[in-house]
Amino acid sequence: MARILIADDSAFARLLLRNIFEASGHEVVGEAEDGEEAIRKFELLKPDIVTLDIIMPKMDGIEVVKKIMKMKPDATVIMCTAVGQKVKVLEAMKAGAKGYIVKPFKAEKVVEEVNKVLEG
């Protein structure tokens, strides 16, 4: 069981993820609508995992990863991406993200990713 922070500008996406995580026994400790909020909440809530949408207002996901990595180098960040963001995803991984999940979300894939990342 992990404490998860979800950052996505789409409320629908956040809801979807919340349902998937809660159904697989994880706890969603917070949600953020943009990059800046994500950072604030990360500091405040100290989640085990942050899921970050790549495209977000105010500060994009990649910037957020970089900031988080500076704050807590062993933080576990999972990127949420849409198909066709190959370059961005790789960039995020290089910035320190531990994994990625792809929209449209498939529950078993998302769960697998989270569980695997937690293994490491």
Add this chain to the structure above:
Amino acid sequence: MSEEELSEYMDEFVEETREHIQALIQALMKLEQKDIDSSEALDEAFRIAHTIKGTSALMGFKNMQQFCHSMEDVLEALHSRSIEVNEEIIDLLLRSATKLEEILKHIEERGSDDVDVSLMKLELERYKERGGREEKGVEREEGGKRIYEIKVVLDRGCEFRGARGFLVLRKLSELGEIVKTIPSSEDIEEENFDFEFKVIIETEAREEEVRRVFDSIADIESVEITEVKKRKDVKEEYEGGKRKEEERIRRKKGAVRSVRVSIDKLDTVIDLIGELVINKSRLMQISKEKRIEELREVMAIQERIIKDLQYEAMQMRMVPVARIFEKFPKLVRDLYRAQGKEVEFIIEGKDIELDRTVLDEIVDPLLHLLRNAVDHGIEPPEERVKKGKDRKGRIRLVARRERDYVTISVEDDGRGIEVEKVREKAVKRGLISAEEAAKLTDEEVLKFIFIPNFSTMEKVNEVSGRGVGMDVVKAMIEEVGGSVEVHTEKDKGTRVTLKVPLTTAIIQALLVKVQGRTYAIPLSNVNEIISVSREEIKTIHGKAIMMLRGSVLPLIMLQSLLRHTNVDSEEEWKEKEEFVAVVVEKGGIRVGLIVDEALKQQEIVVKPPDEILKNTKGLGGFTILGDGKVIPILDVATLV
């Protein structure tokens, strides 16, 4: 590859492989030198054999490929020290390299590698077996490091395989050093693979620990982990790969910075520049005659530009002498070994550059000289020891750049030429009288060895210890406008120095006037210009001669030579009180050519005579002077 593609690459393949074989031979030769760490040379040899194997496989030359493989096996066994480096093996490998040359030649000439290599292959294989290559068990690196080859297959449904691959590599790198990935890590990140890639990693971790890494990564369909046998193999392959990669990049870069141009095209450019030079002289002349100051200024600049252009064009034809020198060590080695001699062969100045045409012309003369040095110069070891010399003889091949020519000398520390015997022989052959001979200096006596068939009349080594084809050497070197000098000292050795011009396209010439016509004599043939008074001229057997610093100099009227009558009429000699003689020397013969006037020394562009005039005696070509006049260049060798 298709036939068409193959033939497209054929030239490149042949050229490249030829270079590789040379490099291989050099590496093998290095193995023989005991003071050098052999492992580097072995690495090099192995790598080259491997490369040749690879490229010949690409071209579909199976026979060559397999042969290289056999060589590789032996080299590998040597490397792993399961067999020791010894002369016999090096010899076998060198012979194999020669075989490779043979195969390559066959490929070049007939397009097939169908050369019988079975015997030599057998020999190679026998060696490998004798070495008993150890392949049992896994060799552990010190410190318990292991090498694993990991085959990773990603899930078919995996999105962003590049990012996933990156995550795998990052995770694995936490365990140890990633030695290699297939494809390269960049290609993995760029998704230049389907669903599968390989990672070779050096780590202290056990297999289970490696496997556990994949528990924390999603989208993995399967992982196969195999422990690799020898660390060396992988490293070597990796290093080789890396080097190859570097080479590829270097080549790529090189390809941008250089283009291949056929020598013909280059010659045309040089020819055209030659025309420019001629035209320039003409313009200069006009500006001088018409006293046009402005034109003169422009021409001064023009002259400089043309000079630079000419220089650059000449540079383009320049090739380092290494191109031909590289072949010599093996050749010399073959020679002295066949005779049971011991020789240390030293090459200096490989980077010196020469015009390609000149370079091609001096190969044979140099071969002659090296052969002479080994055959007749260097004594057998026992004889050397008796003389108090080092058992091992020494031959030095040295190229040096002087102002506008290059000297290449072949020097040995052998028995030297016995000058007295040459002197005796010259008398015996009736070339000079005994009194004359006695007066000649050693240096002058030595010139006799350049006379055709002089020393080959008897058993060469008894007479002079040298002399095989010295006339040929001299003739060939003079052909390119060079000269040959010999220094020798009894029991100390002999040094033959070839002095060759940087290029043959432009030469320094002396312009002379005979009966109102101008002729050019290559300056390389001219010793000096002297003035001769009628009293000095004597007649022997109806031929005019004079004494020049104690030796006989035959005098010939150039005009009579040009009329192709070798008889000088009495009248002509009586016409004047004072004559101008150009002392020319070629092929060991020295004569004074009587001309009306020696005009000046000038740089001329040589235009070879065309087919019809090619065999005209005394004609070496033409040049066009500044005033547009076409002037014949005299070929002293055929003239006299």
